[in-house]
Amino acid sequence: MIPLLDLKAQYASIKGEIDAAVLGVLASAQYVLGDEVARFEQEFADYCGVRHAVAVNTGTSALHLALLAAGVGPGDEVITVPFTFVATVSAICYTGARPVFVDVEPSTLTMDARQLEAKITPATKAIVPVHLYGQMADMDEIKAIADSYGIPVIEDACQAHGAEYKGARAGSIGLSGCFSFYPGKNLGACGEGGMAVTNSDDQARTMRMLRDWGQEQRYHHILKGFNYRMDGIQGAILRVKLRHLEDWTEARRAIGHRYSTLLGGSTVVKTPMELVGRRHVYHVYAVRSRDRDGLRRVLNAEGIQSGLHYPIPVHLQKAHADLGHQAGDFPVSEEAAQDVMSLPIYPEMTMRQVEIVVETLEHAYVD
Ligand SMILES: *Cc1c(COP(=O)(O)O)cnc(C)c1O
Numbered sequence: 001m002i003p004l005l006d007l008k009a010q011y012a013s014i015k016g017e018i019d020a021a022v023l024g025v026l027a028s029a030q031y032v033l034g035d036e037v038a039r040f041e042q043e044f045a046d047y048c049g050v051r052h053a054v055a056v057n058t059g060t061s062a063l064h065l066a067l068l069a070a071g072v073g074p075g076d077e078v079i080t081v082p083f084t085f086v087a088t089v090s091a092i093c094y095t096g097a098r099p100v101f102v103d104v105e106p107s108t109l110t111m112d113a114r115q116l117e118a119k120i121t122p123a124t125k126a127i128v129p130v131h132l133y134g135q136m137a138d139m140d141e142i143k144a145i146a147d148s149y150g151i152p153v154i155e156d157a158c159q160a161h162g163a164e165y166k167g168a169r170a171g172s173i174g175l176s177g178c179f180s181f182y183p184g185k186n187l188g189a190c191g192e193g194g195m196a197v198t199n200s201d202d203q204a205r206t207m208r209m210l211r212d213w214g215q216e217q218r219y220h221h222i223l224k225g226f227n228y229r230m231d232g233i234q235g236a237i238l239r240v241k242l243r244h245l246e247d248w249t250e251a252r253r254a255i256g257h258r259y260s261t262l263l264g265g266s267t268v269v270k271t272p273m274e275l276v277g278r279r280h281v282y283h284v285y286a287v288r289s290r291d292r293d294g295l296r297r298v299l300n301a302e303g304i305q306s307g308l309h310y311p312i313p314v315h316l317q318k319a320h321a322d323l324g325h326q327a328g329d330f331p332v333s334e335e336a337a338q339d340v341m342s343l344p345i346y347p348e349m350t351m352r353q354v355e356i357v358v359e360t361l362e363h364a365y366v367d
Pocket of ligand 1: 085156194
């Protein structure tokens with residue numbers, strides 16, 4: 001059996017460190033925020049190459065706070081992509097703003113910068129590119145257009161811890177960048193977690209207040225805030241895991257590259273594209289096939305798990321029917337939703353397992 005990811009293998013590899021970190025928090029009684037979370041914020045800010053990091057309870061909360069701190073609210077428009085996890089769009093809706101979609105480009109399935117400018121109106125208050133699967137969107141083009149209109153860019157980096165664009169880390173290019181530490185993400189908590197990073201003192205200060213009931217000092221509520229604080233135990237666990245993240249990322253990259261080499265000439269699936277100048281961190285290794293459902297059945301019969309990221313683009317989800325979209329509005333996203341499938345990838349996966357997945361795919365239509 002080859003799973004899509006293996007969180008038990010990761011825990012087993014660092015059990016001693018994790019257990020000690022958890023016991024330390026239990027003894028300290030700093031169960032919400034506290035010293036471990038503060039240290040994790042500093043270390044994660046350094047990792048991203050930014051000045052500030054604000055720890056929160058989920059990636060969705062990080063997006064919500066980054067949008068609010070950028071001044072987004074009712075009556076505004078926020079541009080994003082329909083080919084993403086639904087949380088990107090939900091966070092925009094939480095602010096009262098209207099999500100406006102721009103399609104993705106076919107090679108990377110990230111925001112198509114050539115279609116961006118046409119979607120900008122006087123109501124546009126933010127642009128949220130998504131660094132899908134662990135590869136950053138075309139930040140030079142997106143930033144150039146955004147800057148020419150004075151519109152802030154907020155990076156949805158929830159799948160892109162440690163990804164780079166021309167040497168700049170994910171989260172460090174926009175006004176702010178948002179990360180998720182959901183267990184299956186490249187850096188995952190043992191529960192929920194998230195982080196908003198920024199170089200702006202103002203953004204950081206506002207997000208810090210908003211995550212903790214809008215208070216600057218205890219019981220002095222300056223803003224209408226939220227309870228979006230990170231748990232002490234998650235902060236301590238994430239500090240341990242952050243020390244391993246580069247090794248895990250290099251392991252993911254090696255697996256991704258091995259898949260791409262072995263499947264390079266395949267007539268069965270199309271491999272993902274890693275563009276020059278971008279460090280892809282392979283949160284997801286997604287191949288494309290018009291017969292992906294058939295291929296998934298073949299893999300499943302051999303005990304190999306696969307995933308779908310994502311089978312329905314957000315503009316066609318019932319929950320967002322109020323936006324008034326229909327099939328055909330974003331053809332590149334819709335085609336991807338029909339033909340992408342995610343293959344197993346996790347740092348502890350062996351190259352032999354990669355070969356087995358590839359051999360199973362390559363023999364799908366033989367015998
Ligand atoms: C995981 C994810 C989120 C949401 O993060 P949570 O921590 O689950 O709230 C947002 N956007 C993208 C692209 C994600 O993959």
